[in-house]
Amino acid sequence: MKKELLMGxxxxxxxxxxxxxxxxxxxxxxxxxxxMEFDSPTGGTDTNSQNNDxxxxxSLSETTDGGMTISSSFKxxxxxxxxxxxxxxxxxxxxxxxxxxxxxxxxxxxxxVSVPSxxxxxxxxxxxxxxxxxxxxxxxxxxxxxxxxxxAEDFLTEGLTASISVSTDSGAAATSTYRVDSHIAVGATxxxxxxxxxxxxxxxxxxxxxxxDGTTATDDTAGMHVGxxxxxxxxxxxxxxxxxxxxxxxxxxxxxxxxxxxxAGVKYVTGDLTFNVGVASGEADDHALGGSDSLDxxxxxxxxxxxxxxxxxxxxxxxxxxxxxxxxxxxxxxxxAWYIGANMSF
Numbered sequence: 001m002k003k004e005l006l007m008g009x010x011x012x013x014x015x016x017x018x019x020x021x022x023x024x025x026x027x028x029x030x031x032x033x034x035x036m037e038f039d040s041p042t043g044g045t046d047t048n049s050q051n052n053d054x055x056x057x058x059s060l061s062e063t064t065d066g067g068m069t070i071s072s073s074f075k076x077x078x079x080x081x082x083x084x085x086x087x088x089x090x091x092x093x094x095x096x097x098x099x100x101x102x103x104x105x106x107x108x109x110x111x112x113v114s115v116p117s118x119x120x121x122x123x124x125x126x127x128x129x130x131x132x133x134x135x136x137x138x139x140x141x142x143x144x145x146x147x148x149x150x151x152a153e154d155f156l157t158e159g160l161t162a163s164i165s166v167s168t169d170s171g172a173a174a175t176s177t178y179r180v181d182s183h184i185a186v187g188a189t190x191x192x193x194x195x196x197x198x199x200x201x202x203x204x205x206x207x208x209x210x211x212x213d214g215t216t217a218t219d220d221t222a223g224m225h226v227g228x229x230x231x232x233x234x235x236x237x238x239x240x241x242x243x244x245x246x247x248x249x250x251x252x253x254x255x256x257x258x259x260x261x262x263x264a265g266v267k268y269v270t271g272d273l274t275f276n277v278g279v280a281s282g283e284a285d286d287h288a289l290g291g292s293d294s295l296d297x298x299x300x301x302x303x304x305x306x307x308x309x310x311x312x313x314x315x316x317x318x319x320x321x322x323x324x325x326x327x328x329x330x331x332x333x334x335x336x337a338w339y340i341g342a343n344m345s346f
Contacts, residue, residue, distance in 0.1 A: 035341015096152025120319015139223015
């Protein structure tokens with residue numbers, strides 16, 4: 001409880017010390033995406049479904065007399081959760097440094113390189129207990145009681161930005177569900193030009209500690225990742241690698257795994273058309289919390305899409321995804337899926 005009170009006091013004193021010059025300025029943004037998905041799992045029944053993704057976000061910001069910008073946001077419509085009020089406050093200082101307060105996230109995940117993949121909303125149904133991840137930031141856990149400090153651009157050298165984040169727990173007693181209690185993470189991104197090519201290198205390291213009543217994790221959530229993206233004109237090529245562990249991954253937080261992921265992708269823009277192709281391969285050794293086994297899960301994903309800019313803010317999308325999976329060394333959840341739809345954004 002003392003840690004929470006100290007964090008709350010720091011937030012109030014930081015905000016209260018600044019004199020607001022004017023009323024808060026709101027801006028709005030969002031999107032409306034509707035499409036059809038055609039899912040064909042190898043071991044199951046083909047299904048067709050309508051796929052919606054609707055979001056409406058209100059962003060709030062204002063600048064103090066001292067030049068510090070205070071901002072936050074909330075999402076009032078989300079197709080899955082209906083509302084999202086998880087954003088905290090961001091304090092942007094005149095020198096370019098930024099500080100995220102409350103549910104600030106994980107600095108390692110903030111610097112994961114974007115690797116192109118299908119722009120569609122398709123995916124093959126995965127009904128097994130396959131734990132193999134396909135994202136670079138799977139080891140970047142945090143709690144809502146945290147902060148993240150971002151450096152200004154050109155930190156130490158031209159083209160470098162970095163951040164560090166920490167979080168603590170709620171002070172509640174451990175239960176039968178594994179819970180992240182704290183974390184510390186660092187991340188950095190370096191951007192430079194090599195002739196006509198813009199090169200981006202990003203990476204991060206994170207370590208989280210957690211608890212569960214009666215059982216101790218063999219490996220708490222932790223991870224590292226590194227990625228590289230090169231853009232030459234309308235062509236972008238990217239690759240990334242991640243390695244780490246994650247605890248509390250089943251419905252009741254009773255499993256853990258060690259895993260690694262390799263991702264690669266290509267994006268090409270020509271006129272109103274955008275072509276994406278991506279591959280991801282993840283492996284995980286999952287087992288009961290505090291236990292071990294030698295049976296691996298695997299998840300290989302290949303995806304591609306074509307997007308067409310119909311008008312300003314309106315994009316038609318055709319996407320395809322194919323997966324091959326193993327669960328405890330046995331093949332499972334293979335198949336393919338198509339998506340056709342359109343996205344309207346503002």
